[in-house]
Amino acid sequence: MHPHLARLRRRLRTACAEAGVPLEDRARLVMAATLLAEPALDSGTDVVLETTTADRLLAVTVRVPHPVDRPRRNTLPLLPYAEDDTSLTWHLPTGTAQHPIPAGDDQATDEETLALIARADTLAQEQRELKHELAETNSGVLAMYIELEQRDEQLRRAHAVIFRELEDALRPGPPAVPGLELAVHYSPTDQDSPTGGDLYDWFVLPSGHLHITLVDAVGHGVTSTRHALTVTHAIRTLALEGHPFRDLIARTAHTLATIEPDLMATVILARINPTTGELTLANGSHPAPVLATVDGQARLLRPPVVGRGIGFPEPGSPELLHHTLDPGDTLLLYTDGLVESRKDYLEGQTRLLNLAPAHAPLPITELPRELATRMHDVVLHADDTVVLAVRRPLPDTPR
Incomplete structure (x- = not known):
């Protein structure tokens, strides 16, 4: 972090603490000021910060060297009043609650x-x-x-x-599921801006079955992340309410159509019985999973009719795919960034099918990252990538 930016954030927090500004308002103010000041400081120009308290309001003004247009202001976590395009002011109500500022x-x-x-x-x-x-x-x-x-x-x-x-917190670690081994790898398009629309969710249902949701929202940045998170939350809610697995994609699309009319996302859902290995897949415009079997083979798991994703015409999964994972089988779920690095989707799928059998015996924690590394040896088209691996271990195999 730029040293001047750290001092600016410290001054904001001190002013909020002295004025008794609620912690949530302080957080939104600090984030908004950071988003405005950081590009200017990184380019070597100065940013002016002014704070005053009057009439039970804390006024905070940030003056930046370059104009900030209305669309940009509207994306800030706390909307400012613009005296002009370079001077932005926030008015926050003061209070009596004190929130000591941590040292770091x-x-x-x-x-x-x-x-x-x-x-x-x-x-x-x-x-x-x-x-x-x-x-x-x-x-x-x-x-x-x-x-x-x-x-x-x-x-x-x-x-x-x-x-x-909390980009990392949006991508949870594997749940503990006796009878299954789970691992995940995520790589963003830009390492300096790790927010994207590829999100996943996995949890154990009251029945003991493992549920997996993998979403790839159209676009990049915060908006696509919000769209993807909205989809995963909606599917989790509907699944825990007991709605039929076949209907989850269509019902989610219907639920979100009015509150997120611009949302478009591909979705794949997996439901696995860890005791028997029974697998059910619902696909909405998403790349077909790969099954790497214990005998060294690999194939795509694609239903006769692939459904359509959220925001597409007639969304849903008209046909489910059913399969039983044998001990030693590995299921790979992924987003299209894994197979499109060379701008040829079909060629990428072929390479993945060739790589999967040779790498499937790897420890489950290493498998997703290793596959992504091999698939991205040549990158002509960068995209967010998620790889989820689910293995039904052989008997008496150490986890």
């Missing part, structure tokens, strides 16, 4: 991130409660719909901040 920038950022996560969870809960009320009554539909839209916007803004600070 990382610790202060963690504290602010936790506050934003708590707020996002609160907004998500409020959203669910409001939708339930809307389904229960026909009175006041218009007023409730307007309120829902407002809360959706608040939730999206909160998520945009969280994504920048």
